[in-house]
Amino acid sequence: MLTEPQIQRYARQLLLRDLGEKGQESLGAVRVHLALGGSLAGAAAAYLRAGGTEVERASTSPGPWASTPPLVGSPPARRLDVLAAPAAPGRSGVVVGAAAGAHVLWSIAEEGCHACLDLARRDLAPPEVRGPAGIQLGTLLAFLVQRRALGLGSPLEGIQMSREGVLSTVSAPDCIHRPPAVPGSVLAALLHHLAAALPDEGCAVLVGREDGVRLVPMENAQAAHHARDPEAFPRTARTAFSLDPRAWLTVLREADQAGERVLAIAHSHPEGPPGFSDEDRRWAAPDGQPLLPGVAHLVVAFEGGRPRSARWAVWAEGDFRESDCPLPAEHE
Ligand SMILES: [Zn+2]
Numbered sequence: 001m002l003t004e005p006q007i008q009r010y011a012r013q014l015l016l017r018d019l020g021e022k023g024q025e026s027l028g029a030v031r032v033h034l035a036l037g038g039s040l041a042g043a044a045a046a047y048l049r050a051g052g053t054e055v056e057r058a059s060t061s062p063g064p065w066a067s068t069p070p071l072v073g074s075p076p077a078r079r080l081d082v083l084a085a086p087a088a089p090g091r092s093g094v095v096v097g098a099a100a101g102a103h104v105l106w107s108i109a110e111e112g113c114h115a116c117l118d119l120a121r122r123d124l125a126p127p128e129v130r131g132p133a134g135i136q137l138g139t140l141l142a143f144l145v146q147r148r149a150l151g152l153g154s155p156l157e158g159i160q161m162s163r164e165g166v167l168s169t170v171s172a173p174d175c176i177h178r179p180p181a182v183p184g185s186v187l188a189a190l191l192h193h194l195a196a197a198l199p200d201e202g203c204a205v206l207v208g209r210e211d212g213v214r215l216v217p218m219e220n221a222q223a224a225h226h227a228r229d230p231e232a233f234p235r236t237a238r239t240a241f242s243l244d245p246r247a248w249l250t251v252l253r254e255a256d257q258a259g260e261r262v263l264a265i266a267h268s269h270p271e272g273p274p275g276f277s278d279e280d281r282r283w284a285a286p287d288g289q290p291l292l293p294g295v296a297h298l299v300v301a302f303e304g305g306r307p308r309s310a311r312w313a314v315w316a317e318g319d320f321r322e323s324d325c326p327l328p329a330e331h332e
């Protein structure tokens with residue numbers, strides 16, 4: 001709850017911005033750690049403080065922007081980092097940089113993908129601004145911080161300001177560091193296909209683009225490989241899967257033509273074990289590097305002919321990370 005003096009102090013903002021009391025509380029519930037200098041930082045700090053957000057300056061000199069007293073009894077626990085490229089915010093915040101004469105700001109939420117932010121800010125230089133441009137950029141920066149404080153915007157969003165001061169949004173890269181979002185109907189079709197392959201391991205490919213995910217059922221080529229050359233392929237299709245190279249190339253070509261990309265390779269473990277096995281790991285990253293960068297793996301473990309669990313394995317920052325994939329209800 002806001003106290004009476006606080007309400008008076010921010011009444012103007014409460015009325016003008018249509019934030020409401022809840023929005024104003026949200027602005028006061030973050031602490032901004034500002035590691036920037038110059039007119040840019042000054043403008044951002046002034047704007048944020050005027051909006052009711054506590055700002056800590058990383059520099060030793062507070063400059064003309066004296067600290068305002070905190071608005072709530074205890075200091076806000078939620079911290080937003082604001083800093084210059086190539087540094088990166090800890091959990092959440094905004095990074096400001098320059099590229100090709102323009103200024104670029106990336107804002108990330110706690111739940112945003114930091115590996116994607118790393119890609120986005122990789123080529124940014126520290127911002128170099130003076131005078132009026134710094135004030136304009138500082139105001140824009142404060143606006144992005146306020147959006148973050150209010151819980152608005154996508155988990156990772158970018159804005160570019162041209163030399164002439166023209167604003168445009170910058171698209172975040174397609175995230176390959178987290179399991180893709182697969183609709184329940186596609187998952188159900190996948191489980192159906194994998195169940196049909198029992199007692200052998202089944203396999204499939206998931207391809208997609210922004211407007212949807214498509215299942216490409218694949219045949220397990222391991223049986224043919226094993227029959228042809230049991231020495232090179234000692235395991236049968238009961239305990240291994242492999243994709244036929246020509247079929248795989250067809251998938252790649254068709255996805256390319258449709259503007260899709262391969263999101264994941266799925267396979268089953270007919271009698272467990274759940275999750276990405278050591279064998280799977282060796283197959284997916286034979287030399288410690290992923291064979292198919294940006295492609296996730298989905299392992300569905302069956303037990304007594306029924307799917308029991310599904311686990312994602314996604315390569316991010318040097319290793320495969322596993323996470324659960326909830327099974328559609330009708331298969332439980
Ligand atoms: Zn990502």
Ligand SMILES: [Zn+2]
Nearest residue numbers: 269277280299
């Ligand atoms: Zn496996």
